[in-house]
Amino acid sequence: MTLLDELSARARGLSARIVLSEGSDARVLRAAVMAADDGVAVPLLLGNAEEIYSVAEKQGIALAGIEVVDPSEPADCERRAAALFALRQHKGLTLENARKLASSPLYAAPLMVREAEADGCVGGAVHSTADTVRAALKVIGVKPGNALVSSFFLMIPPVNSAIDSQALIFADCALNVRPNAEELAYIASDTADNANRLLSEPPRVAMLSFSTLGSAKHPDATRVADATHAVEAMHPDLEVDGELQFDASIVADIAERKAPKSTVAGRANIFIFPGLEAGNIGYKIAQRLGGFLAIGPVLQGLARPANDLSRGCSVEDIYRMMVLTALQTEGAKREYAKI
The missing domain is CATH 3.40.50.10750 (Isocitrate/Isopropylmalate dehydrogenase-like)
Structure with a gap:
């Protein structure tokens, strides 16, 4: 058994909920299906539901059993916006801007992790590393007692x-x-x-x-x-x-x-x-x-698991990152105690 086989086997025992912030990207959809079929994670596809299902249909990807989360859904968006506002208002963030950010998948993904709706998040197939890491830093933050990510x-x-x-x-x-x-x-x-x-x-x-x-x-x-x-x-x-x-x-x-x-x-x-x-x-x-x-870069030093992809990533790259993100949740309390 290879190391990757061993890591995948361990991930299967965790049932980690991994939110994918770029749910309308075909590579992400295929990786989500692969991860769900293999049981290495419970993928959550984040984005406009109509667009996600349209891309899946055009690409011949069956999403049966995979949860799709629309960050603009009013009740959930308002709840996440309130959490973000409470977190960042001392930095000058207004409630109106918090709502805009919370409705975007880039920020909704780490918000879901922070608010214990998911165990970890993966993004960067479409967004730049700077944007992806910035959102994670602002929302999830650095691990207590640590100096940096x-x-x-x-x-x-x-x-x-x-x-x-x-x-x-x-x-x-x-x-x-x-x-x-x-x-x-x-x-x-x-x-x-x-x-x-x-x-x-x-x-x-x-x-x-x-x-x-x-x-x-x-x-x-x-x-x-x-x-x-x-x-x-x-x-x-x-x-x-x-x-x-x-x-x-x-x-x-x-x-x-x-x-x-x-x-x-x-x-x-x-x-x-x-x-x-x-x-x-x-x-x-x-x-x-x-x-x-080379599998990575895998982020470390954050208070909760969040990881970045290269915009040139393959389906296999996304799948492997989901496995490593799942393993980063290992040992966490299953009640997802809030930060």
């Missing part, structure tokens, strides 16, 4: 790869341009938490740099070393080391020469990049040249 990619190696692990995790490859030491520490902490949820092996976190354990003297290397110390203080039992160069973090014989006392070097499965340039370029090199399957 970040992202990770689940990287599945190709068949016959030299990588021993079922998967690697790269972070942050999508959101934070140049995190400071504290922010890097939170990114590492959240990524390790998600690794515990997704991987069948314990997380071993490499804090990446162009330097290995002081081999280069530069403020950027010091920033990563400081972040490593912060993670160690936050999670004394977590295997984490840094700063490490990428080769020292994953190649055993190089690790033996560069970091012989490290318990992470040469065997890392979590890679925390020092900034967005390195992270975004790194995952795409692994994907395009190394043949890795």
